Amino acid sequence: MSGMDVPFDVFLYILLITLSLVIYRVVKGPTVFDRIVAINAIGTKTILLIVLISYVFERPSFLDIALLYAILNFLGSIVISVYIERGRVAE
Amino acid sequence: MIDVSLVDLIKYIVIICSLIGGSFFIITGSLGIVRFPDTYSRMHASGKCDTLGISLVLFGVIVYQGLDFVTVKLILILLFVFFTGPVAVNAIIHASFYSGNKMWTTEGWVEWSREEWMKERAEKERER
Numbered sequence: 524m525s526g527m528d529v530p531f532d533v534f535l536y537i538l539l540i541t542l543s544l545v546i547y548r549v550v551k552g553p554t555v556f557d558r559i560v561a562i563n564a565i566g567t568k569t570i571l572l573i574v575l576i577s578y579v580f581e582r583p584s585f586l587d588i589a590l591l592y593a594i595l596n597f598l599g600s601i602v603i604s605v606y607i608e609r610g611r612v613a614e
Numbered sequence: 615m616i617d618v619s620l621v622d623l624i625k626y627i628v629i630i631c632s633l634i635g636g637s638f639f640i641i642t643g644s645l646g647i648v649r650f651p652d653t654y655s656r657m658h659a660s661g662k663c664d665t666l667g668i669s670l671v672l673f674g675v676i677v678y679q680g681l682d683f684v685t686v687k688l689i690l691i692l693l694f695v696f697f698t699g700p701v702a703v704n705a706i707i708h709a710s711f712y713s714g715n716k717m718w719t720t721e722g723w724v725e726w727s728r729e730e731w732m733k734e735r736a737e738k739e740r741e742r
Binding site: 529537538541545547548554563583589594597604 | 626630637641712713715
């Protein structure tokens, strides 16, 4: 875009503040499920953090890392919830 | 006068509006995770607000990028997050429900045991 700069830095700071809010629930969750949900939320916010960092530093190759984080976050949540529900992951 | 075309101005307004809307939804979801009294209501806040907020911010970034090879990666990230975020939260809710986690209602806390639910589930599987 010519002549107009989008302030991605501001949204990066907003995202960091919300991340530090969610860390409170990870530390002080009464049950293990609160911690898993908070970790899942932190992971989904981390994807967005990496996308915005790639625009602040002007490096488009960071987007591959963001896609990898999305896949790892989804797999981690599924595996942890299955393990807690059944007591085992594989038969 | 600033010399920008009308298309660029409309693009800029769309980008800023979607980024501010996405940030609003992300802040709301985080406050819900911190403030709600119950695991299930916290999952409700996390599953919906985070998915919508992240989709809105990624849509703004896609409009900023324009048509490019990088846009394909961004669209892939958006589709993956949009479809798998609620699925992950749903799996966690399933595990929490069958583990006998307490539920908060306006009349008080509702409790159940894990063995009860496992028995009902085994009967359902036997009927199948």
